[in-house]
Amino acid sequence: MDYLRFSPAELEALRLSFKVASVAVISSLPFGVLSAWIISRMTFPGKAVLNGIIHLPLVLPPVVTGYVLLVLLGRKGAIGAFLYDKLGLSFAFDWKGAALAAAVMSFPLMVRSIRLSFEAQDRGLEKAARTLGAGPVRVFFTVTLPLITPGIITGLILAFARGLGEFGATITLVSNVEGETRTLPLALYTLIQTPGGEDGAMRLCLLAVILSMAALAASEIITHRFLSRMEG
């Protein structure tokens, strides 16, 4: 067997996985930064509840998360009906639904990583910027955000890797439709279920390992580069 000879269906799954994971992390990033900022910088009653809700997908069985999303966002769901009526937006059996599932499942990882950077930051620099004439919003974009870039990059890459591998919530919310929602893990699952699919399954397995390793390496390299640029 040849580990490099991918079938069109496998390549399609790979392409779809990239699309789903990219859209998921990029669209959830602003919310991730905002949530991390709120959790690390604000004190208000109910903060623990918010923190819990954000981290829930990390501990819930993914199928439960997928089912909750289905109930809320299905065409007849509380939010889904509104979105479908007003915007014509539907998540069922659609790659956008897969992206949503990946975004929700990877969100806690992203928030954690960004939050740690917020907490590790020297608040004195922000105060210094204020005395130099910058208002809070300008301070955030010119001082805070540039300084937490390593945390944002790490969060993005971790969430991307998590999104690439999302299975349980995805199959529950959008099922397993080839070319639309059959991402890499779903394609792998399908191959394992199919007699004679072992070669394909092994290829996708190796691919998953390589992609995950590459994501981790990229995160390390980018963070290291950023830090050394800061020192010099």
Added chain:
Amino acid sequence: MIEARLKKRLGSLEIDASFSRPGPGVTALFGRSGAGKTSIVNMIAGVLRPDAGRVIVNDKTLFDSERRIDVPPEKRRIGYVFQDGRLFPHASVEKNLTYGMKLTPAGLRYVDLGQIVALLDLGHLLARRPGKLSGGEKQRVAIGRALLTSPRLLLMDEPLASLDAARKEEVLPFIARICREFEIPIIYVSHMIDEVSRLADKTVVIHNGKVDIEASRRIAGKDGPTSDSDKTDGSRERVC
């Protein structure tokens, strides 16, 4: 002109300090570490909120608890040199220097980049990042950065405390030069008597958050002989 009356409870420390100074010149806040000096300048700068009190600089009320005035730090136009410099590590020295200058309306600027670079001898550092500068260089950049906002008052919180004796000598003359060249009041926080006596023409001694002694005094310098006057002046015979 500065007038400050500040009250603030910080754990076991009760700050209740007032002092004033007419006209430009260097006022030293002198006292042991933990006496509340940094908290006092933080309150003047607006990064720490007093429980009660009033801060007036050049007839502009920046804080008044009774009249519910609390101008945010970015609108106070007070330059602040922090003990630890607090340069932005992600920006070059030049970007650090111009950060506040660019936020100062052109009509309010009384100093430009070239002037500061020459005054503090920063020309060879402009392209570098703060991370690799020596302690003395960092503080000179921090002083330049604060001055480039064309402040109405300059606060310096132990700007030399993190430096060894040789590095101190690298920075002290520059500080002395600043108060000769600019007509602005400076508040200089220190627990080192030699710095205070070299720079300040008025000393406010802070002890346990309270003003212990408030004395205007001239120290022998090239501008004139020693004289012990009461708190007075604002006159032009500054010695720093």
